[in-house]
Amino acid sequence: MIARLDRAGWIFAFLLIATAVAVPFMALSPATSAFHLPSYLVQVLGKYLCYAILALSLDLVWGYVGILSLGHGAFFALGGYAMGMYLMRQIGARGVYANPILPDFMVFLNWKELPVAWWGFQSFPYAMLMVVLVPGALALAFGWFAFRSRVTGVYLSIITQAMTFALFKEFFRNDFGFGGNNGLTDFKDLLGFSLQTDAMKAALCSISAITLLIAYLVARAIVTSKYGKVLVAVRDAESRVRFLGYRVENYKLFAFVVSAIIAGIGGALYVPQVGIINPSEFTPGNSIEAVLWVAVGGRGTLVGAAIGAVVVNLAKSYYTAALPEVWLFALGGLFVLVTLFLPKGIFGLRWVDLTAAAGALLIVHFAPIAPNGLYQTYLLHLAFVIDVAWGIAAFFIIRFLLDWTIRRLGGATPDIARSSSGNGP
Numbered sequence: 288m289i290a291r292l293d294r295a296g297w298i299f300a301f302l303l304i305a306t307a308v309a310v311p312f313m314a315l316s317p318a319t320s321a322f323h324l325p326s327y328l329v330q331v332l333g334k335y336l337c338y339a340i341l342a343l344s345l346d347l348v349w350g351y352v353g354i355l356s357l358g359h360g361a362f363f364a365l366g367g368y369a370m371g372m373y374l375m376r377q378i379g380a381r382g383v384y385a386n387p388i389l390p391d392f393m394v395f396l397n398w399k400e401l402p403v404a405w406w407g408f409q410s411f412p413y414a415m416l417m418v419v420l421v422p423g424a425l426a427l428a429f430g431w432f433a434f435r436s437r438v439t440g441v442y443l444s445i446i447t448q449a450m451t452f453a454l455f456k457e458f459f460r461n462d463f464g465f466g467g468n469n470g471l472t473d474f475k476d477l478l479g480f481s482l483q484t485d486a487m488k489a490a491l492c493s494i495s496a497i498t499l500l501i502a503y504l505v506a507r508a509i510v511t512s513k514y515g516k517v518l519v520a521v522r523d524a525e526s527r528v529r530f531l532g533y534r535v536e537n538y539k540l541f542a543f544v545v546s547a548i549i550a551g552i553g554g555a556l557y558v559p560q561v562g563i564i565n566p567s568e569f570t571p572g573n574s575i576e577a578v579l580w581v582a583v584g585g586r587g588t589l590v591g592a593a594i595g596a597v598v599v600n601l602a603k604s605y606y607t608a609a610l611p612e613v614w615l616f617a618l619g620g621l622f623v624l625v626t627l628f629l630p631k632g633i634f635g636l637r638w639v640d641l642t643a644a645a646g647a648l649l650i651v652h653f654a655p656i657a658p659n660g661l662y663q664t665y666l667l668h669l670a671f672v673i674d675v676a677w678g679i680a681a682f683f684i685i686r687f688l689l690d691w692t693i694r695r696l697g698g699a700t701p702d703i704a705r706s707s708s709g710n711g712p
Contacts, residue, residue: 295634296507299590300500306332307496314489326485331604333492333560335597340499340553342580342596343589344546347506349578350587351515352542353522358447359550360574361454362422364564366551368458369421371471371564372405373414374482378475391473392466402464411478415555422551423544430543434536439525448571455569470565477559488560495556499593502549506589509545518542579618582625584632591634598633620675639693643686651678 310332313324341363348354380387384394388401407413429450433443461467480487509515520528521535529535558564567573577596584595599621606614625632636644655674 295588295590296503299503299593303496303500303503306336307493307500310492310496311486311489314485314492326488329485329488329492330560333488333495334557335600336492336495336499337553337557337560338577338580338596338600339593340495340502340556341550341577342584342592343499343502343506344549344553345577346581346584346586346589346592347509347549348542348546349581350589350592351510351522352518352539353525354539354543355441355444355578356447356543356546357444357571357574357578358449358451359546359577360571361451361569362426362547362550363554363557363573364451364454364458364566364568365422365425366418366554367558367564367568368465368471368554369408369414369417369551370555370558371474372408372417372465373411374474374477374559375471376405376409377477378473381475382473390466390471392469392471393464396461404464418551418555419548422547422554426544426547427540430540434539434543437536448574451569451574452571455566455571458566458569466565468566470563470567471558472563472565474559474562482559482562491556491560495560498552498556502552503589503593505545506549509542510589514538576618579622579625582622582632583629585634586632588632588634591632594633617675639686639689643682643689646685647678647682650681651675 310324310329313322314326314329316323341359344362345356345359348356348359375390378390382391382394384391386394389398393401408417429447433446438446457463458465458470459468465471474482476482477487480490482488510518517528517533517538521533521538525535554564554568576599580596580599581592582595583599584593585591599618603614603618606617629635633641651674655677
């Protein structure tokens with residue numbers, strides 16, 4: 288497996304291992320230290336790593352099998368609910384109503400006994416088994432019928448979206464037994480360790496980094512094997528592969544189930560770090576946003592999908608605080624721009640393109656041309672459009688100058704990473 292890693296894979300693995308090692312030291316260093324990492328940043332980083340796991344799982348089926356799933360957030364949320372149920376059972380008599388068996392929301396709703404679905408979740412091994420089995424079983428059942436019925440393309444995407452929306456509506460009901468619209472929250476500890484300590488937050492972040500690395504190695508092993516070559520062939524010419532005698536539905540089903548399990552594990556790590564899981568995680572918008580992460584990072588690259596998840600969420604965290612009114616417009620515009628001008632995503636950029644983009648961002652940040660006062664009026668959307676246009680113009684100017692300089696010097700403009708065999712569409 289390790290021998291199959293390309294240069295980008297080695298760099299990605301090194302960064303994840305470095306993150307897993309460095310975060311605990313930085314988080315637990317004295318607050319006066321220059322290397323101290325605040326606990327809220329540790330939680331944000333851990334959340335982004337969980338998103339990267341979801342993006343990687345989606346890239347496995349979309350980038351290498353051609354299955355555009357608009358419901359992968361459902362598998363992520365199911366894994367999160369399985370972990371949340373375990374954490375709720377650990378609260379015991381420390382809840383508001385001091386019931387050693389029933390979670391607080393069940394006592395509030397006047398439930399008399401624990402539902403069957405909650406049995407066994409006081410055990411950590413059982414809960415972890417459910418983190419894997421529940422998303423995997425749903426993917427197996429869904430894929431069995433969908434792939435054997437030869438549902439493909441946009442029709443399959445719509446069905447996956449309907450699946451996650453149906454789950455959203457069910458989990459939203461108070462009588463469904465999973466906390467209703469409030470979900471599960473007020474978690475206390477995990478395996479006897481308080482979730483509120485800096486050490487536990489750092490440990491969860493490190494575990495998320497290592498889990499992302501393991502998920503990448505598993506996915507990489509699949510796509511670079513002979514089995515993975517068939518998956519790519521299914522993506523590119525499904526009918527031709529079927530005529531050659533391959534059971535296409537079995538290949539697609541295997542990749543879909545593995546992808547769902549990886550997403551579920553990401554959701555299980557996500558919940559103790561954010562402290563809540565509710566039906567909003569099932570909304571189709573979350574799954575569509577995950578598609579955007581993969582598209583921005585680079586479909587069919589695995590590493591690019593993880594990078595896209597981190598980059599888009601960093602931008603989201605910044606702009607939802609600085610310009611909350613225009614964030615959704617920016618998100619939609621980003622998807623359009625990536626589709627039209629960056630079919631290979633960030634991972635397919637040349638170093639020149641990446642440098643020009645960084646320069647354009649710095650120019651827009653430190654030298655915007657839209658008057659600051661415009662952002663304080665109803666014309667803030669116009670101000671945002673002006674600065675975006677200024678940034679795009681700066682990007683093309685910088686790229687032209689860099690390309691001209693390199694040509695004059697007789698150099699080349701290499702890609703960020705050379706795709707190995709079977710890597711990328």
